[in-house]
Amino acid sequence: MWPLQAAAVAWVVAAWVEGSSEHSAVALLVFAAAALLRAVLDYCAGGYLFKAADITITRERSALIQREARARSAHSSAEIAALMVQKLPLLQPWITRYYIAMVRVAVIPLVLAALCFWLSWVAALILLIAGPLIPVFMVLVGMAAESASRKQMDEIGSMNAMLMERLSAMLDIRLLGAVDRALGDFSERAEGLRLKTMAVLRIAFLSSAVLELFSAIGVAMLAVFVGFTLLGAINFGTWGNTLGLAEGLFILLIAPEFFQPLRDLAAAWHDRAAGLSVASELEDLDAAERVAFVGSGNAAQPLEGPLSIDLAAAVAALPGKALALPDLALSAGQSLALMGPSGAGKSTTLACIAGLLPLKEGRLMVCGQALSDSNADAWRARIALIPQTPQFPDQSLAEWLDPEGRGLDPWPALRMAEAEAVVTGLADALQTRLGESGGGVSGGEARRLMIARAILSGRELIIADEPTADLDPESAAAVIRALLRLQEQGHSLLVATHDPALAAAMDRAIEVAP
Incomplete structure (x- = not known):
């Protein structure tokens, strides 16, 4: 929708600069209709994605409960509870943000670059040079983010296990006079979780800073090219045609949208790391050796014969x-x-x-x-x-x-x-x-x-x-x-x-x- 809206805005502004208001109302109507349609599509897509996430989380949680109730593994109940209550909801942003961001990155920048290339090959070249640098640095940062997120997930599980163990032994701890030591152990583990969480946040902020730097450089270089072209200082890169005000504005308006999917992907990269950690834990549970109880667990008539x-x-x-x-x-x-x-x-x-x-x-x-x-x-x-x-x-x-x-x-x-x-x-x-x-x-x-x-x-x-x-x-x-x-x-x-x-x-x- 945005290229259509950008074209309408560029057309209206160029017409006003030239002292003409012909068809301005039509262009503004097109802009409003496209905005409304975009909002409706975003609303429908968001509802669909959140419903899919809820279905996925409910299915995984139900499968965990059914399986752990009927076939025990060596994992503690505290670790299972932490996975079901604290970690499974982390799949929601992975589903609702990361996957849609991946699709948008694969489609929208190429479409917008093609539109720029139709008007100016130099503008398209600037976008194609600045754009790929962002995913390269995202991958490098993402490797560290995934490792940090996995450590954070492990710490959450082990901290829950320790808490359940201390609570179950609270009477003995009090009788032995070890309350202060137990509090000290818990405080130490809580501090460890805080440090691991901050490590994840630092990486997330770093990836955002890298993204904003390269996107700002790309938009600035494009603005310089368009500005000097409109001033007549640059007379190449437009397929022999003059780059007018409408065309220049159109390029400048769609340039931020070229980087927006990359911004969305960077914002969702931490969601990917957290989601992969949860998925890895689910796979470990799937592969865990477990022992099921005898029978089906259904109601039955009492077994016959003397006890x-x-x-x-x-x-x-x-x-x-x-x-x-x-x-x-x-x-x-x-x-x-x-x-x-x-x-x-x-x-x-x-x-x-x-x-x-x-x-x-x-x-x-x-x-x-x-x-x-x-x-x-x-x-x-x-x-x-x-x-x-x-x-x-x-x-x-x-x-x-x-x-x-x-x-x-x-x-x-x-x-x-x-x-x-x-x-x-x-x-x-x-x-x-x-x-x-x-x-x-x-x-x-x-x-x-x-x-x-x-x-x-x-x-x-x-x-x-x-x-x-x-x-x-x-x-x-x-x-x-x-x-x-x-x-x-x-x-x-x-x-x-x-x-x-x-x-x-x-x-x-x-x-x-x-």
């Missing part, structure tokens, strides 16, 4: 490593405790028995059948899991306690779990919505609520991971009593614990060696 577990000579298939598991057997109505130091494999053993991790070697028989993709969902339909860290979704306690919506009365289960007073003490009782990690109740109260939920589920096998961890003796005793009531009603218990009192309350205990 039993037989784990022998088993090795868990963890991302990037294998972990030997203890031999154990459990029958209906029995209770078993797994004891051992942190990292020995207690939680991994529970996850393998629940089919949340596959076995690399060995045998796992459940209800007389080998656990496989065909029966894992049915096996999990007989299991109630009490994880070490409570997780409460955004729903009322009444809905959470009865997830299958069977309309069961929760109060008998709450009394059995010694959690009745916990609910009655809440402002909205069963209509209360707790925070994700159980905000509003203590750790022991959250565990007892989870036991009540397991009771209401009616599932025979209760798997509890460190149910008394971090609890005071009174709260731990209440949790142990609630678990024993479950066993008295015929449930089987399988717990991982460091608590000698809980282990002594079970029928048997197995020591898990690291």
